[in-house]
Amino acid sequence: MFEAKVTVRLKKGISDPEGVNTLKALHLLGFETVKNAKTIRTFDLLIDRKNKSDVKKDVEQMCQRLLTNPVIHTYEIEIEEK
């Protein structure tokens, strides 16, 4: 069993409305010292395979087909045996 963490970030220059709104709300609450807010999404997957390199290949495919949009996202994959 492997745990794969896929961290999905927006590429530079791509707007992050959730981050913008979080920043506005923090300012409204008086947290003026916050200069920037970004959001990052992580998928934590539990995968039942024997071989770490197969897991890596599968997760790469999952990123390309479902979890990320290559136009706007960058991603990182971390795999750990459980």
Added chain:
Amino acid sequence: MFEAKVTVRLKKGISDPEGVNTLKALHLLGFETVKNAKTIRTFDLLIDRKNKSDVKKDVEQMCQRLLTNPVIHTYEIEIEEK
């Protein structure tokens, strides 16, 4: 300047509809070896303060007032000087 990362997870037993739907979609795409999918949200904040312990206090307050819902979320804070 400090970078604060707030990692927000759902508490055990709290349903994660996005995770459930991700798992279903992965199965539909043929990734049957995925046994569980969870989603994690991270806020990446840039904070202009001099003192790390002030940053920590502020970010704790932000978590309690805006970033997390204590009924359903747990959170972790990591702070790094920039």
